[in-house]
Amino acid sequence: MDxxxxxxxxxGILAEAWPILLAGLGxxxxxxxxVVPLGLLGGLILALLSTVRTRWxxxxxxxxxxxFRSLPPLVLLIFIYAxxxxxxxxxxxxxxxxxxxxxxxxxxxxxxxxxxxxSVPAGQMExxxxxxxxxxxxxxxxxxxxxxxxxxxxLISNTLxxxxxxxxxxxxxxxxxxxxxRQAQSVTFNATPIMAAAVAYFILLWPVVRLLSTLENKQxxxxx
Amino acid sequence: xxxxxxxxxxxxxxxxAAEYAPKILDGLWLTILLAGCIIVTGVVVGLVLAVIxxxxxxxxxxxxxxxVDLFRALPPLVIIVLLFxxxxxxxxxxxxxxAAWLALSLVLMAFAEEIFWAGIxxxxxGQWExxxxxxxxxxxxxxxxxxxxxxxxxxxxLVNRTIAITKGTALxxxxxxxxxxxxxxxxxxxxxxxTPLTLGAVAYLALFLPVxxxxxxxxxxxxxxx
Numbered sequence: 001m002d003x004x005x006x007x008x009x010x011x012g013i014l015a016e017a018w019p020i021l022l023a024g025l026g027x028x029x030x031x032x033x034x035v036v037p038l039g040l041l042g043g044l045i046l047a048l049l050s051t052v053r054t055r056w057x058x059x060x061x062x063x064x065x066x067x068f069r070s071l072p073p074l075v076l077l078i079f080i081y082a083x084x085x086x087x088x089x090x091x092x093x094x095x096x097x098x099x100x101x102x103x104x105x106x107x108x109x110x111x112x113x114x115x116x117x118x119s120v121p122a123g124q125m126e127x128x129x130x131x132x133x134x135x136x137x138x139x140x141x142x143x144x145x146x147x148x149x150x151x152x153x154x155l156i157s158n159t160l161x162x163x164x165x166x167x168x169x170x171x172x173x174x175x176x177x178x179x180x181x182r183q184a185q186s187v188t189f190n191a192t193p194i195m196a197a198a199v200a201y202f203i204l205l206w207p208v209v210r211l212l213s214t215l216e217n218k219q220x221x222x223x224x
Numbered sequence: 225x226x227x228x229x230x231x232x233x234x235x236x237x238x239x240x241a242a243e244y245a246p247k248i249l250d251g252l253w254l255t256i257l258l259a260g261c262i263i264v265t266g267v268v269v270g271l272v273l274a275v276i277x278x279x280x281x282x283x284x285x286x287x288x289x290x291x292v293d294l295f296r297a298l299p300p301l302v303i304i305v306l307l308f309x310x311x312x313x314x315x316x317x318x319x320x321x322x323a324a325w326l327a328l329s330l331v332l333m334a335f336a337e338e339i340f341w342a343g344i345x346x347x348x349x350g351q352w353e354x355x356x357x358x359x360x361x362x363x364x365x366x367x368x369x370x371x372x373x374x375x376x377x378x379x380x381x382l383v384n385r386t387i388a389i390t391k392g393t394a395l396x397x398x399x400x401x402x403x404x405x406x407x408x409x410x411x412x413x414x415x416x417x418x419t420p421l422t423l424g425a426v427a428y429l430a431l432f433l434p435v436x437x438x439x440x441x442x443x444x445x446x447x448x449x450x
Binding site: 007071079083164167182198 | 230231234235293294296297298299300301302303305306309310311313314315338342345388391392393394395397398404405408409412417418421422424425428429432433435436437440
């Protein structure tokens with residue numbers, strides 16, 4: 001037991017690794033603050049495009065969304081980071097992560113927002129239009145707010161997944177929480193830093209998981 | 225060479241493709257094997273936990289809720305790294321394959337439990353009352369009346385979540401499992417050419433695009449009755 005505590009919950013090691021871990025946590029938060037809005041923006045663009053009825057827009061759009069939902073995010077990231085330099089395009093780790101997340105999480109957010117827009121009765125758009133609002137205004141002021149409200153649990157759930165996913169940036173040596181913990185582990189020969197990173201993720205995200213559980217239960221209750 | 229020729233030589237190089245295609249194909253089988261193991265373990269254990277939760281034993285339920293929350297909050301890669309690089313410190317060493325299988329099974333288990341539980345609670349109480357009043361025991365009611373309705377309701381979210389988590393098999397490349405991505409990365413570093421990555425991306429598309437399209441279809445077919 002002592003050996004186990006020494007290997008995973010060693011406070012001497014934790015104190016030593018603390019500044020490194022804290023810097024990593026900062027990077028994780030910064031990365032999340034960049035990729036979540038980026039994904040939301042991508043999703044919004046895709047969802048708005050999906051309201052166009054022409055098949056020349058719909059089919060390529062569907063293919064785009066399905067392709068980026070089929071590729072594992074890590075594959076996309078490695079392709080951008082390790083592949084594109086061969087085409088003469090050097091991208092930084094941060095740039096590669098931003099592009100990869102824009103493509104991947106944008107597709108997911110796009111599907112959710114598309115479902116949200118579809119859930120708003122057509123009468124809302126018609127009523128707003130008949131009151132003299134332009135298409136853009138009606139979409140922005142009448143349809144989208146209701147759409148977002150309808151799919152809020154899914155949006156939060158996807159955001160949770162996105163924040164968790166930032167950990168794959170460690171693979172391209174971006175010094176976020178997991179990467180820093182691995183570095184600290186290889187210097188100290190002790191698993192405490194990784195355990196500390198896991199605990200940090202849990203403390204950070206547990207409230208969101210709890211919130212989602214409650215929201216999901218409410219949704220089920222409403223359906224009955 | 226023109227721009228396109230240069231691009232094609234890098235990303236669509238036939239010679240490199242021919243050399244590394246068998247390795248990627250081996251990787252594809254390994255990905256399928258790993259995914260299959262994860263799906264079976266994760267969904268079955270998730271269902272078992274949801275059934276236990278339905279029995280309503282308080283302390284046990286708190287434990288289940290905590291474990292489920294834990295594996296919903298932790299990034300899969302963190303769990304894989306903890307198992308593969310951390311556990312040896314406790315004297316437990318495992319292969320990359322086992323670490324990835326265990327980690328992703330735990331994550332799928334957590335999501336599956338949550339989804340099955342949502343389905344079980346969504347079955348109207350009248351169904352319980354009706355079958356109990358017909359003289360069916362708790363277990364028979366649960367197994368033959370409630371669970372079949374619950375499972376049918378949760379198929380779309382379960383399929384989508386399973387697809388999302390199965391794509392995480394690519395994370396196994398981090399712990400040196402030669403699945404598709406691992407094989408492709410090895411190919412790139414041997415050939416100094418990114419064509420193996422292109423092949424890898426094609427392999428993933430071949431594997432997951434049909435599943436994603438199927439998921440889309442199931443979603444409309446089995447949509448929650450509103």
